[in-house]
Amino acid sequence: MAVGRKEIRQIARDRRTLMILLFVPAFFLLVYGYALSWDIRHIALAVDDRDRSPESRALVSAFVNSGYFDLVAIVDGDSELTRLMDRNEARGVLVVPAGMGRDLQRGRTVPVQILLNGDNANTATTVLSYVQTIVRSESARRQASSGAPTLVPLIAAEPRVWYNPQLRSTLFLVPGLIAYIAMITAVVSTALSVVREKERGTMEQVRMAPIDALSFIVGKTIPYFAISLVSGVGIMLVAMVLFGLPMRGSWLLLLGAQSLFLFGALGLGLLISSIAETQQVAFQLALLSSFLPTLMLSGFIFPIASMPPVLQAVTYVVPARYFLIALRGLVLKGVGFSVVWAELAALSIFAAVVLTLASIRLRRQWT
Amino acid sequence: MNMIAVDNLTRRFGDFVAVESLTFDVRQGEIFGFLGSNGAGKSTTIRMLCGLLKPTSGAATVGGIDVGRDPEGVKRRIGYMSQRFSLYEALTVDQNIRFFGGIYGLDAARLDARRRFVLEMADLRGRENIRASELAGGWRQRLALGCAILHEPPILFLDEPTGGVDPLSRRQFWTLIDQLSAAGVSVLVTTHYLDEAEHCHRIAIIHGGRLAALGSTSELKQRFAHRVILEIQADKPVEAMRLLDEMPEVEKTSVFGTMVHAVLKADSRDAAVLLQQRLATAGVSVLGVAPVQPSLEDVFLEVAAKAA
Numbered sequence: 001m002a003v004g005r006k007e008i009r010q011i012a013r014d015r016r017t018l019m020i021l022l023f024v025p026a027f028f029l030l031v032y033g034y035a036l037s038w039d040i041r042h043i044a045l046a047v048d049d050r051d052r053s054p055e056s057r058a059l060v061s062a063f064v065n066s067g068y069f070d071l072v073a074i075v076d077g078d079s080e081l082t083r084l085m086d087r088n089e090a091r092g093v094l095v096v097p098a099g100m101g102r103d104l105q106r107g108r109t110v111p112v113q114i115l116l117n118g119d120n121a122n123t124a125t126t127v128l129s130y131v132q133t134i135v136r137s138e139s140a141r142r143q144a145s146s147g148a149p150t151l152v153p154l155i156a157a158e159p160r161v162w163y164n165p166q167l168r169s170t171l172f173l174v175p176g177l178i179a180y181i182a183m184i185t186a187v188v189s190t191a192l193s194v195v196r197e198k199e200r201g202t203m204e205q206v207r208m209a210p211i212d213a214l215s216f217i218v219g220k221t222i223p224y225f226a227i228s229l230v231s232g233v234g235i236m237l238v239a240m241v242l243f244g245l246p247m248r249g250s251w252l253l254l255l256g257a258q259s260l261f262l263f264g265a266l267g268l269g270l271l272i273s274s275i276a277e278t279q280q281v282a283f284q285l286a287l288l289s290s291f292l293p294t295l296m297l298s299g300f301i302f303p304i305a306s307m308p309p310v311l312q313a314v315t316y317v318v319p320a321r322y323f324l325i326a327l328r329g330l331v332l333k334g335v336g337f338s339v340v341w342a343e344l345a346a347l348s349i350f351a352a353v354v355l356t357l358a359s360i361r362l363r364r365q366w367t
Numbered sequence: 368m369n370m371i372a373v374d375n376l377t378r379r380f381g382d383f384v385a386v387e388s389l390t391f392d393v394r395q396g397e398i399f400g401f402l403g404s405n406g407a408g409k410s411t412t413i414r415m416l417c418g419l420l421k422p423t424s425g426a427a428t429v430g431g432i433d434v435g436r437d438p439e440g441v442k443r444r445i446g447y448m449s450q451r452f453s454l455y456e457a458l459t460v461d462q463n464i465r466f467f468g469g470i471y472g473l474d475a476a477r478l479d480a481r482r483r484f485v486l487e488m489a490d491l492r493g494r495e496n497i498r499a500s501e502l503a504g505g506w507r508q509r510l511a512l513g514c515a516i517l518h519e520p521p522i523l524f525l526d527e528p529t530g531g532v533d534p535l536s537r538r539q540f541w542t543l544i545d546q547l548s549a550a551g552v553s554v555l556v557t558t559h560y561l562d563e564a565e566h567c568h569r570i571a572i573i574h575g576g577r578l579a580a581l582g583s584t585s586e587l588k589q590r591f592a593h594r595v596i597l598e599i600q601a602d603k604p605v606e607a608m609r610l611l612d613e614m615p616e617v618e619k620t621s622v623f624g625t626m627v628h629a630v631l632k633a634d635s636r637d638a639a640v641l642l643q644q645r646l647a648t649a650g651v652s653v654l655g656v657a658p659v660q661p662s663l664e665d666v667f668l669e670v671a672a673k674a675a
Contacts, residue, residue: 202453206470208419210443211470212439
C-alpha cells in the first residue's frame with residue numbers, strides 16, 4: 001500500500017516518466033495513425049484522351065472522383081506521355097483509344113490502356129487494383145444504365161470486404177498501435193522504475209524494512225498497471241473519434257484482454273529489472289524485448305502468414321501476437337469470448353510465466 | 368545485555384572469504400565502531416546482521432533473534448541508514464517520512480507522533496514540503512536518520528553515515544547519535560573518519576575479513592603506548608619522510624597533515640636529536656620534533672600493517 005502510494009507520488013513528481021506514460025502514447029497514435037497508412041492517395045494521373053466523347057469524359061471523371069487520383073495533365077501523343085512518366089510528373093497515364101464512345105454504344109468491349117510507373121512495386125500493385133475497381137464499376141454502371149446485357153461475364157467475382165469495407169488501413173493498424181504503445185510504456189516504465197531504485201540505493205533501504213518482496217513488487221506495479229490501462233482506453237477513444245475505429249465487441253472483454261496483456265508486459269518489465277543493474281541497460285533490454293518483437297513479429301505491420309517459418313515460430317512467444325488477434329476480433333468483428341478464448345489463454349500463460357520468473361528472481365535478490 | 372552477538376560469523380563468495388570467523392558483541396546503548404579499509408568486509412558484515420545476506424557459517428543474533436533463521440524479525444528491530452542517503456529525492460520531506468512509516472507498518476496515530484519527532488530532531492520543521500533533492504547535505508542526512516528510526520528500533524546500523532557532509536553537520540549528527548545511545552539504542556557504525564571513531568564506546572578494526580583489534584579507543588591506544596612516535600615538522604615533508612624511512616631506528620612513517628609521524632623501533636631519548644641532525648645534514652630543516660601520543664590513526668595503520 002505504502003509502496004503504491006509512494007510510487008504514484010513519485011510518478012506525479014517525475015515529469016519525464018509522466019510524459020512517457022501519458023503523452024508519448026497519444027503522440028505515437030497521432031503520428032502513426034496518420035502517417036502509417038497503406039492507402040495510396042493523390043496519385044498523379046495524366047490522361048491521353050484520344051476519343052473526347054461523353055463516354056471517355058465519364059471514365060476520366062470516375063478516376064478523379066474516386067479520390068485516389070489527381071489529374072495532373074491532359075497529354076496529346078506518345079512523346080509527351082513518355083516525358084511525363086520519365087520525369088515522374090505522372091505516376092500513371094490513362095490512355096483512352098479513339099472511337100471508345102462509338103464502340104461502347106455498339107455494345108463492344110473497349111480496352112483502355114493504363115500505364116503505371118512500376119519503380120515501387122507495392123505502390124504499383126495497389127494503384128493497379130484501384131484502376132481495376134474503378135474501370136469495373138464504371139463498366140457495370142454503364143451496363144446497368146443502358147439495360148443492354150452486353151458482354152456479361154459468366155462468372156464474376158463480387159468481392160465484399162467485411163469488417164473494413166473501405167479497406168482503410170488505419171482500422172487495421174490502430175489495434176496494433178494500442179498493443180505497441182501499451183507494451184512499450186508498460187515494459188519500459190516498470191523496468192526503469194525498479195532499476196532506478198537499485199541505482200539510487202533506495203531499494204537497499206526498503207529491503208532493510210520488514211516488507212516482503214511481493215508487497216514491494218505489487219506496490220510498484222499497480223500504479224503502472226492502472227496508468228497503462230487508462231492510457232490504453234484513452235488510445236481506443238481517441239482512435240474512435242479521430243479514425244472512426246468501431247467498437248463492435250464488449251468493452252469488458254476488451255479490458256480483460258488488455259489487463260492480461262499488461263500483466264505480461266509488467267512481468268517482462270520486472271524480469272528485466274531483475275537482470276539489469278543500470279537504467280541504461282534496462283532501457284535497452286526493454287526496448288529490444290518489447291519494441292522490436294511487437295513492431296515486427298506481432299502481425300502489427302507484417303502479416304505473420306507471410307513470414308519465413310522460423311520467424312513464424314518465434315511469433316508464438318510474442319504476446320502482442322495474441323493480443324492483436326484478440327483486439328482486432330473484438331474491435332473490428334465484435335466477436336465474443338468463444339472466439340478469442342485461446343488468445344486470452346495464451347496471454348495468461350505468458351503473463352504467468354514472466355511474472356513467476358520475475359518474482360523468483362527478485363525474491364532471491366531481496367534477501 | 369548484548370543486543371548484537373556475533374559468533375564465528377563467516378561469509379564466502381565462491382572462493383573469496385569476505386568475512387572470516389568474526390566474533391564480537393554490542394551492548395545495549397553502546398556505540399560500536401566498525402573500522403576497516405574499503406573491502407575489509409564491513410558492508411558484508413552489516414548486510415548479514417541486517418538479514419539481507421545469509422551467513423555461510425557461524426551465527427549472529429540481533430535483538431535476540433537469529434539473523435539466519437528469521438531475517439524478517441531482525442528487520443523489525445533495526446534501523447538502517449547507509450552512506451548514500453537513500454531517500455526518494457523526487458518526494459518531499461513529509462512524503463518520505465510517510466513512505467518509510469508505511470513500509471514499517473506504523474499506524475496513523477503513531478506515524479503522526481513520530482513524524483513530529485523526526486521533523487523536530489532533524490530541524491526540518493517548516494520544510495515539510497521541500498523535496499528531498501533540494502535539501503542540503505546535513506539536513507538530508509538527518510532526515511535519512513529520522514526515517515531509519517521512525518519505528519523506534521532498539522538497534523541502529525549506520526553504514527558510513529557522514530560521507531560528504533560538512534564538519535558542523537557531522538558534529539550535529541554525532542550529537543544525535545549520542546542522544547540515541549543515551550536513550551538505550553545500540554548503534555553499530557562504520558566509518559572512515561578516525562576522529563568519528565573517538566565517539567564510539569568501543570571499536571573493532573577489521574582487516575581482510577578478520578577482526579584485527581577490538582576494544583575502547585583508550586584501550587587500543589594503550590596497547591601501542593610503549594611505542595614512541597615522533598611528530599616531525601619539516602620544510603620538505605615528502606623528502607623528510609623518504610629519508611626517515613631509510614634510517615635504521617625508524618620502523619615506519621606516515622603523514623599527518625603537514626607533519627610526518629615516525630614510529631621508532633625502540634624507545635630512545637636520543638633518537639629525536641639524532642634524526643633531526645641527520646635530516647639537517649641531508650638538507651631538510653626540521654622546525655620541530657615532539658613525541659606524541661599514538662592517535663587512533665597510528666593504531667589503525669599499525670593494525671592494518673600487522674594483519675596484512
